[in-house]
Amino acid sequence: MPLTAAQKTQIREIIARNAKVDVSELAPEAGIFTDLGMDPMDAGFMLADLSIKLGIDFRPILNEVDEAFKVTKRGSLTKTSRGKIEYLLPGIPIPTSKMQSSDELWSVAMLETLFEQQLLRIEQAVDFEPISSKSQQAWKNQLPQELGERRLRLLLAAAVRHSFAEEHRITPTVNEAFDLLHRYADTGESKKQLRDFRRAYRSDWYQGGGFLRRTWEYRGFHPYRSLYDALDPNKPEEAVESVANAFECVFKLKGGEAVKLLRRFYNDLVSPLGEKDKFDNAWRTPAVIQLATAMYESRDFSKMTQLATALKKAGCTNEAILDHCRDTQVFHNRGCWVVDAILDGNWPGTERPEEPIEKTLLATLPKKVRLSIEELLQKKDAGLTIEQRLAMLWDFSESSKRRGWTQEQVNAEIKRWGEMCPAWTEKQARTAVTLHNVCDGNWAELGIARRFALEQPSELAIGYGIMLRSMWINNALMNAIYGGCGDTMSPRFIYKSLAVRDVTLAQRVAEITPEIETVRRDDPIAGVCLAMFRRDFDLLRSLARGLGRAHLRSDIEWMATCVKGIAKESPRLVAEHLQERIDATRKSRSYASNAVDLDAHGFYHLCQWAAPELVSEFDVKQALPWDAQLHSWLQDHEDPVSNLDLKSISPELHRAIVLLDLSTGCPATQ
Structure with missing residues (x-):
């Protein structure tokens, strides 16, 4: 169906504004584009405006246009492409010399083809509706200050990923971008890597597709542009607008609907709790931490309702926390205020870049x-x-x-x-x-x-x-x-040796240790170490009963509580008591010697040596002072x-x- 006079007038006005041409100077019978003399960048920007203001998705036809107009390896028009241009633009001389895809004539031909196949299907003009109201614009502008840099970047990453998922365009490169965004949000490392990846991402992005499509995407109405803006190491707040624009483009939203969608991500990040409603440490049971950690690492928050159940079992009665976990209208993602409260700053699954460390781990x-x-x-x-x-x-x-x-x-x-x-x-x-x-x-x-x-x-x-x-x-x-x-080496050296999986030294210490009865009288913890290394669980249970009556130094009481879980062969109790040790060390670190809790590593490996299932519920990927990288390295480097x-x-x-x-x-x- 041909364009109506009103439609053609509206389109011509939009085009004229982009081309900076007085529309009154154009003859009514003139071609829509032919007489404007706009360059390819202007044409691409104009196309973006038409896309959002007329509610048209140009991507399918842009793909067809990219296929229809081709050049040879040397840059000359193919015979078929030349014929199509001559048909579309009769009377305009086509140069016989080399012609690049960014030439003005090339752009005009593609635009004419685009409108012949797409715009002519519009039956009536579509009125342009503002992206959002003044109040919504004000809300977007205050996001950076309200959320802070970490949560703002996590909000952007989640929202942009939502746009890409809708289009089924999450490529390995896009996935890598999200990994980098999350790592930078949680660790602040490193701006240089973020900047370098952003530059390479734009270069790769510009290698694919036709010029007009790339320009249209860059204009800000496509997830590619919003991801590019979110990767900015210095001004992430500028990506908020392009994320809202991408929502309008991808989900066909108008007016303030895009901002409403963005609010569903925002509501996951902002806690309604007051100063008095602090998250009780008692609610951080191994089951709760394990669920929160698994969701954070995988970015799959589908088990939020299970988290509500686990929190309730842990004694949580705060309705705001439980209701948030059960709320299916919120888009739960990294930065979720409940999960953040559980993890308490120990963000898992954020592997740091392998580059010379000057401030990464130290920071x-x-x-x-x-x-x-x-x-x-x-x-x-x-x-x-x-x-x-x-x-x-x-x-x-x-x-x-x-x-x-x-x-x-x-x-x-x-x-x-x-x-x-x-x-x-x-x-x-x-x-x-x-x-x-x-x-x-x-x-x-x-x-x-x-x-x-x-x-x-x-x-x-x-x-x-x-x-x-x-x-x-x-x-x-x-x-x-x-x-x-x-012959007087303390059996405690067994668990210390196993901190770095030095099994040879542990065996040598066990071989020269006197009879267990002598050890248990002098040092009950040493006796426990020897019994565990020899996998003598009957003796271990006997020693565990005696530990309750022993007077132990405060720095080794955690081992005694852990031994009770071992004696009961309970992975849950072992994980809980090891975690208590890690948490205590995390709060009291003052010197280089306790930057990594090697005693916890040693006792973990001693438990694993005695019975691997004993440590099956302990989180080996958590943050310092448990050294997850050391643990991973030792799996392949015994002794x-x-x-x-x-x-x-x-x-x-x-x-x-x-x-x-x-x-x-x-x-x-x-």
């Missing part, structure tokens, strides 16, 4: 811990690799001189060690004092510092492992000197120190540290 730590780590990194040997530090310490003379010793003092120290164990030769005494020197390498704290500075869990695993093995070696040396042979090759530094050092063999260097320790 997540409390200020005191961060300063403690930064102080450690200022030490001279903090920049050395593990092998370089071992080589430095193995040279006893040189490392002693670095501490200000003279050569006479070095010789006197070697002589003193020889006198303490007359059975040693001078060479063996030098080996013994050098091994003792290796123990003083500050391995644990430097391992933690380098783990955060380099984003390498291996630095912590190997550094802590060397510290424990050095302590075992030093214990053996002391017992050789004072008449023993390494990390045993995989070192130190023979190039010294065969004696390799046998001692890697093989736990002191028979050659210090025969008295056989």
